[in-house]
Amino acid sequence: MARAATTSDAFNAIAEPQRRRILDLLRGREMGVSELAGELDLPQPGVSKHLRVLREVELVRVRSDGKQRLYCLNVQALRPVQEWIGGFAQFWEASFDRLDEYVQELKEEEGRDDD
Template identity: 65%
Template sequence: MARAATTSDVFNAIAEPQRRDILLLLRDGERPATAIAEELGLSQPGTSKHLRVLREVGLVDDRRDGRQRVYRLDARGLEPVHEWAGGFERFWNESFERLDAYVQDLKRNGSAQ
């Protein structure tokens, strides 16, 4: 089955590690595209393409500041990812509860020796 276009949804957009790096940078505040490229060691054209994809799926907003385009995170676009990952919360909680029980058992058995 063919993979969906990168701009079709947030999951495809964030599948690219460099786009996730851009989102992490923007989590700390807005930045011009040139600063993003410099901080991540990316080319300007490559950065612009990644930012376009992120904008098209609703993960970043941009505004003009003189001759520069400044980008900021729009975390509301991550809601589908949050909802999907939240479906695994019960699994994680059960795993942590089992791990905690195991650690407590080790402590009891270790102190009895």
Template identity: 40%
Template sequence: MDITTLSALADPTRLQIVELLREGSLTVGEIADRLHIRQPQVSKHLKVLNESHIVEVRPEANRRFYKLRPEPLQEMESWLKTFHSLWEDRLDRLDEYLQELQKDHLN
């Protein structure tokens, strides 16, 4: 898992942009309008997301459309899944412990 993905997504505005792009491709202007921020700010955030390979750009006439790339997000999901079993095991042990306490309390 590439640390630049996590670093890029650590910014709340970039995370909002990613959320918007889940709906499909958008231009800088469309993103700026929806987030109520200026286009230069959006462009700066999109540059970081592009350099982190989270988004890709498709030029069309005088506009640039941005869309999500699934690969970095899939890598992040795979990485997070490694922690799932850890928590599942801990919760199972907690459940067993609580059941033992309940049995002891009833006896």
């Protein structure tokens, strides 16, 4: 099966670590390309390319403020990722419940051995 283009969906876009770092930086505020480049220690053209990919899948929004373009996170576009990951939450919760039961059993056995 052919792999989807990088810009086809959020999953492919966030597969690249630098793009995830950009999303982390944009989590709570707007930032310009030069500010992002400084934070990431990457050249501005590289950051612009990553932002283009994130914009195409609508993970970031951009607005003009004079000559500057400010980027912000669009959390709604992450919903498919969150829903997919959320499906694993039941697995982890069940695993932690089983672990908790096992620890409780060990504590009870330890308490009986002390008697």
